[in-house]
Amino acid sequence: MKKLYLILILLLPHLGSMAQKKVSFSTIPDTTIKSRVWILSGVTVATYGAGLAALNTAWYKGYPRSGFHFFNDMPEWQQMDKAGHIFSAYFIGKYSREMWRWSGLPRKKQIWIGGLSGFAYQSVIEVLDGYSSEWGFSWGDMGANAIGSALLISQELVWNEQRIQLKFSAHPERYPDPVLHNKTNQLFGSSFWERTLKDYNGQTYWLSVNLYSFRKESHFPKWLNVAVGYGAQNMIGGRDNTWTDEHGIDRDYSHLQRIRQFYLSPDVDFTKIPTRKKGVKVIFQVLNMLKIPAPTLEINSQGRVKLHPLYF
Template identity: 40%
Template sequence: MKQGMRAWVLVGFSLLLPGQSIRAQVLTPAPAPVTEQPGIRQGRFIGVVASTAAFYTITLLLLRKQWYKKKVPFHSFNDNREWLQMDKVGHTATAYCMSRGGYELMRWSGVNERASILTGGLLALLFQTTLEVYDGHADGWGFSKGDMLANVAGTALFVGQQYGTGQQIVSMKYGFRKTIFPPYRPNLLGKTTGQQMLKDYNGQQYWLSVNLASALPVGPSFPRWLNLDVGYSGSGMTGGHENPRMVDAVGNEVKFERHRQFFISPDADLSRISTFSPSLQRFIGTAQFFKIPAPSLEFNRVKGFRFHPLILPRE
């Protein structure tokens, strides 16, 4: 599964990051944080360039060996209707995180703001486009225009905000919960929890996280770490386009209704705590690609509105 593969790549890429920083608020300025010394830090810069190049090269070699063993003539295919578009949202989130991560690596190295933004966006598009070209030569897959559009959207979300406002008012986050569906198709949806985090779209959630102090004209006493998240997921899926016929242990047919799920939940952006050093802010920001468990309100057409006190229940 391509998105599962990309998730592994994203996890590996995130290990390179020192974290993500926060800049001054636009509408309601916070006390100025401690800033790092200007100018390129040669040791950091050389290390970042070398490690990024090595990561790119080694990852692509491993992917060619593990996932792209059988090469066929370049072709495309349309997978836009698969998995209730969960894979497309996943592409957007991956491209966003890689753009932001590349930017932070450059800023940590002392590269100026505009060059760091451009470098982060280009690195994300280079990596994602390379994978799409690989897919175009892979048996059973193909180059997906929908995937590329999602990659560009994720990169644009980061680059546009950073150029336009100097901060990330809206960020993207990932969440996961265990579901009942993998045992019916373990090879497709994952046998272990680790595999299911990457393969089971029923258990994944993707969140748009809005920093309220940056988006609204609030006063100086308003908590600048408070975010409001809007989430999306799907459920009842045991196949890409449709569910195959399945039976339980005693031979009775099992049917699941495929449906979309929408959530709203508070969140905390701990990287906006100004007492932390810039490097610590970056580290916290990187770790916060994962949604912090919090009360949430869900709506779906099958079960209507549901309130979840802390973490989402097992589906």
């Protein structure tokens, strides 16, 4: 990885002379600048390589390797993991597409290169899963990856904007029962960030729709969105709530009924808030991956309805 950065540094002065015309660093050009294409290609390779190395350390370390194999995980985790795959492919593709605007490549090339990057990155992860004894190559995950990328690419091609965005929210779940506390620490980790990324019980994935984009003759504020969310609770294992602990004791928590949750809530599209400051625009792009805390209506698979004064 260090060699790649060194090569990029050495090449930068020469690549600069390849540009068709001089433009400021922050300008989005209307023609292709080859030096920027090379730079973005290098940055993409370096970033993906570093990301996969970090993932290998954080996720696969401690699990034995195996021969490549397939695994059907569609019935697991109330499909919350599939929602995560859709979101990740969409999120990676979205910001890669934004990054490739800087290259000046033709619009459709930017969309396809950026949009497919999320699917490509997730596919590499899926291959790594295929060599792990704990998991396996999942066609369900691959399908979810394709959905996330397709949602991004199709909107860019048809509307040249993201009228329907995927967003994420999470809150730490508490497990006061000592047996559950120990089990969930093993499954989801003990730190705040581990819990945020791994504990599906505290996650919600949202489809956030911009109203003004669909009804531009209306009086809706340009930034107003309506979001539909999906979550699940009471999941102590992929398929059920029974397990054998490290002492060989069988644990049965089947009395915790695994439920699906559906949400409806107002939201904000930060990219529709006008600003001339480029730094603020970047911040707004990042904030747009998160669903803002707001009053939320919940309906779960048990038929119960609940109004949250503020939900994240």
